[in-house]
Amino acid sequence: MQFSKTLINWYSINKRSLPWRQTKEPYCIWLSEIILQQTQVKQGLPYYETFLRAFPTVFQLANANESKVLKLWQGLGYYSRARNLHATAMYIVNELNGEFPKTYKELIKLKGIGDYTASAIASICFNEPTAVVDGNVYRVLSRYFGIDTPINSTKGIKEFKSLAQELIDKKKPAEFNQAIMEFGAIQCRPQNPDCEICPLNISCLALKQKRISQLPVKIKAVKAxxxxxxxxxxxxxxxxxxxxxxxxxxxxxxxxxxxxxxxxxxxxxxxxxxxxxxxxxxxxxxxxxxxxxxxxxxxxxxxxxxxxxxxxxxxxxxxxxxxxxxxxxxxxxxxxxxxxxxxxxx
DNA sequence: AAATCGGGGTA
DNA sequence: TACCCAGATTT
Missing domain, CATH: 3.90.79.10 (Nucleoside Triphosphate Pyrophosphohydrolase)
Incomplete structure (x- = not known):
């Protein structure tokens, strides 16, 4: 598949240097993935540094008070992430002897870890070929393949997960998963992407049909x-x-x-x-x-x-x-x- | 299936 | 304004 090779090649040239890309330590990857849920890299980065300095390993995190964890999380929002992070740290230390589960199937059982995060940890840390589907992946796939199934519908969630799973490079799952996300963040961005310089512009269906600005489709949110x-x-x-x-x-x-x-x-x-x-x-x-x-x-x-x-x-x-x-x-x-x-x- | 859970950034 | 962000959980 040319799609996957192109993405991985693009990634090798264009990826940002980020602290969680210097390691495959499950604790670090887990921490970064929780922080980055619904959060842009620029906003999450200082929190990652703060947490790793305060809690260098899962043991320090598990031994902390929840109040301390919430204080360090202050300002990042979605505070259930912090509560679940702490609860899961205690579970890993007390029930799993401090060792992280190594498979998607086991990871997804943990509090605060859903399909995306289980896939991310399993692929990045343990080389398991499970495709991640985050907001970036929805955008890249919906545009490239011209798919207008709403990404936040049950049908869409299954459809895009299945497609990503077909496309993943099973020899390089960690590379592929990070490549498609980074590609969505940097190249195939939400507004005004520069399709002139896109390595996939020849075969991108949305570009061909001039539907870039209309994809992905999302069911409207309720008014606040x-x-x-x-x-x-x-x-x-x-x-x-x-x-x-x-x-x-x-x-x-x-x-x-x-x-x-x-x-x-x-x-x-x-x-x-x-x-x-x-x-x-x-x-x-x-x-x-x-x-x-x-x-x-x-x-x-x-x-x-x-x-x-x-x-x-x-x-x-x-x-x-x-x-x-x-x-x-x-x-x-x-x-x-x-x-x-x-x-x-x- | 739909609603809820934050706060910051962009056009 | 409206929409988006390395989503998960509850209703």
């Missing part, structure tokens, strides 16, 4: 819902505030935040002051309320747009234990909270 978040930033006279760990399912699980009051609409000062007077943290408490941001900060997530206000609540004493303000930087918080903490003068 608006939510209205009001954070209570307590400040006591003895230098404490209140941070609470999110234990509910949903976004930011196990991260910390200021006490949150979600409302049906945007709150103004008088409205909100009246709204919180019966709040359990303010019962029989004299407090002085001020609003940090008159205009809501809009924090956009994939499925929610958070219209956020930070309300400063000065009190003499807290009704709970509280957290010393000079230690709040040690807690893993959503970047929305982190940005506030950085800019606010306590």
């Amino acid at each position: 819902k608006k939510k209205y978040f009001n954070f209570l930033v307590f400040i006591s006279e003895d230098g404490k505030t209140i941070l609470k760990q999110r234990k509910t399912r949903g976004i930011w699980q196990n991260l910390y935040q200021f006490p949150l009051i979600e409302t049906k609409s945007e709150m103004d000062f008088d409205n909100f002051k009246n709204h919180i007077k019966n709040h359990k943290l303010l019962e029989n408490v004299s407090f002085e309320l001020s609003l940090y941001n008159e205009k809501s900060l809009v924090h956009k997530l994939s499925h929610q747009h958070l219209y956020t206000k930070f309300w400063i609540v000065h009190v003499k004493n807290l009704k709970t234990e509280g957290t010393a303000i000079n230690t709040i930087k040690d807690y893993a918080v959503p970047i929305l909270i982190g940005n506030f903490i950085e800019s606010f003068i306590f």
Whole structure:
């Protein structure tokens, strides 16, 4: 197959020098693959360095507290990746004597490892010919073969996986898998790819049919819902505030935040002051309320747009234990909270 | 099968 | 704005 040879040749010339390409250590490859899920290389790179420095092997990662892992993950998003990373590290150390499974079939049983990551580790570390299908692969295959099956449909997922599996170079699975992904990231990029210099332009069906900009096809995402978040930033006279760990399912699980009051609409000062007077943290408490941001900060997530206000609540004493303000930087918080903490003068 | 889970980058 | 990113998991 000329397709595979061309890709591998292109890769040998054009691949970026990246730290996880200097090793075949399963721990390193696993770590890099988890970090890079739905994450661009530029964004994930510093996290990879940080994690490897903090946890050089799976044993250090397994022995860490989840809070420490989440703190280092702060800002990268999709925090279930960090929780699953830590849980799987503990499983590998405690149940597998620190040794990684060596096959796709065993790898995919681990928390946080799905079809893509199991294929990546199995091929890169253990030379198993299992094809990876990530966003890059969907794009390259849909264009080159002119396939308009939606890539996020059940049919599309099976179809592209099957096609990639047919195309993989079984003698060089690690090379092929990384080549097609890198090719998608660098050459066959989402917008305005330079098809003039593409080594596959002669036989690319989408180019021939002028459908490059229309492929791959993807089923439309649902529109994000608006939510209205009001954070209570307590400040006591003895230098404490209140941070609470999110234990509910949903976004930011196990991260910390200021006490949150979600409302049906945007709150103004008088409205909100009246709204919180019966709040359990303010019962029989004299407090002085001020609003940090008159205009809501809009924090956009994939499925929610958070219209956020930070309300400063000065009190003499807290009704709970509280957290010393000079230690709040040690807690893993959503970047929305982190940005506030950085800019606010306590 | 569809929804959910982040945050940053691009055009 | 809309879409994308070395996807996985839950509903």
